[in-house]
Amino acid sequence: MIRFEHVTKKYEDGTTAVDNLSFEVADGELVTLVGPSGCGKTTTMKMVNRLIEPTAGRIFLGGDDISAVDPVELRRRIGYVIQQVGLFPHRTVLDNTATVPHLLGVKRATARARAAELLDLVGLDPAVYGGRYPEQLSGGQRQRVGVARALAADPPVLLMDEPFGAVDPVVRERLQNEFLTLQKSLRKTVLFVTHDLEEAVRLGDRIAVYGQGSIEQFDAPAVVLGAPATPYVADFVGSDRGLKRLSVTPVEPGDLEQPPVVHTDDPLPSGLTHWAVVLDPGGRPHGWISAEQASLARGTVGEHAHRMDARLPVGASLKQAFATMLQYDAGWIAVTDEADNGRFLGVLTPARLHEALRRSTAADAQDIPRDEVELETVSGR
Template sequence: MIVLEHVGKQYPDGSVAVGDLSLTIPRGALVALVGPSGCGKSTTLKMVNRLIEPTSGRILVDGEDVLKADPVELRRGIGYVIQQVGLFPHQTIRENVATVPTLLRWNRSRARARADELLDLVGLDPSTYADRYPHQLSGGQRQRVGVARALAADPPVLLMDEPFGAVDPIVRERLQDEFLRLQHDLGKTVMFVTHDIDEAVRLGDRVAVLAGGGDLRQYDSPAAVLGKPADDFVAECVGADRGLRRLAVTPIDVADLEDAPLVREDATVADARRVAEEAGVSSALVVDDAERLVGWAPSDHLEGSSDLRVRPMKASVHRSATLKDAWSVMLRYDAGWVAVLDDDRRLLGVLTPDSLHAALRRSVRVTEPV
């Protein structure tokens, strides 16, 4: 969807912001550009919509050479979100969101309906917020409006420059969650600039690590960048605790799950004791006839009792969770295993500390260079 071929930017004083950068962004992917200040991340982003004119190379968006396009029309077809949002203070929130549709000469009712649709999409009830002005909103709410405005004309490409950098960490995490939901639903092609490696690996399908002058040091999946840094520069960028970060970007794979000692809810204490002893553990999981998790029978319920008493199983996660989610639940409940469930709460298996560690070691898949 976006192709940069030997793109460079040199200023009249001879300084080089970007030397020779080639990069391909697949359709529907979110690619995070990360690196230290001055490495050319924002310059690269702005060259795509020609807010900064490249001095060499070629940039294609959906097969079209942007240098041959009218820059105004080009920008109206590409969503753009920046850190400070840049809302027009004298316009209502609805008018701000409808900026590009208005420039494209949509009729008033269509532009209004689209603005209200997008406000609802980003979690701002139009009946409450549409007629307010930017100064009446919080920083996080204004950032949501900025995303809505960028989506107003349904552009295939979004450029985002530190979009959540000006809000506090709690609000930032909520905005990241909201944006991941939107991206899952809309499937836009996104270039996302950030200096925060945690944000890059959390949001990105792929991560491009840049050194000074736009020098691309590694372009790969988050798990690969964290698990197998290409060089010392990348290793320093992702940090010494990159192993812990990998937990957050590694989804649970059903193939990594272990079988648990299991009984039906109509089982006897003797049945539960037997399967627990055969597995070398002191408790058993309890499921119904449809394999849905009912709970667990711990060791103190398997001795000296005639009735199987089942406790609720709090140490469980959905199959869409990450290894970090599973590890957090394991620690929170001081559990020896975490049950992994499908949409219907059917038990797929369990993760133990050993199998979680093995899953993390197998998670790194270094992709072919693009």
């Protein structure tokens, strides 16, 4: 969808903002551009909608050389979201969102109906917020309106320049979650500029790590964290990149242990060594029971099972798994298949979590599937 071919941007004072840049962004892909201030990432983005013109090289959008496209027409094909949003203070939220369709000649009623749909899509009830003005909204709400306005003309491409950088960390995480959910359904082609590596890792299908005016590494987040291409990238992602990698490494069925299992309507078992997971009639986690409790009590398993709160779905990140363990002070968490009505798959322990992280890192380094990795172990006496 977006292709850079040997693009350079030099200014009259001799500064080279971008130097011989070549990369592609696939249709429906979200690519994050990350790097320190002044590295050229925002310049790269602004050249896509011709707010900045390149000195050399060519940029293609959907197969068209953008230098041959009228800038106004080009920008109508691109949604643009910036940190400070840029809403019109004298227009309501609904009219702000309907701005671009209205400029494109869409009838006012149709444009407003589309705006109402999009406000609802980004979590703002149009009946509640549509008639308000930007000053009546929180920072997070204004950012949602900015995203809705960028989507109003249904552009194939979104350019997002530090869109969540001006809100507090809690709101920022919520906006990131909402945007990821939105992107899963809309599959827009997105260039997303950020200086925050964790945000880049969390959102991007691929990450472009910028040095000074050039890309040092362009790869999947897990690869950037697990196998930095250059000393610069290794220094940029930091010595704690293993911890950051937890957020992009999913829990897979092969990571799980298979403990003893009993069911709620079973009589209390007499042969337990330590504990067992208790399942309901549908095969979903109900709780757990200890060997001591099973040996001392009478009745059915379901009558004596402990509640089990430490659980998460397969495919969740290792970071979520670790956080769940800490939240419930749990030595293991139950993992379920939400696509199969929450069926129990196994348990993840701290040791297996660590092993999953090691396998993921080794798999990327060797370019093989995780289940084919053979880990070295150190045995002692």
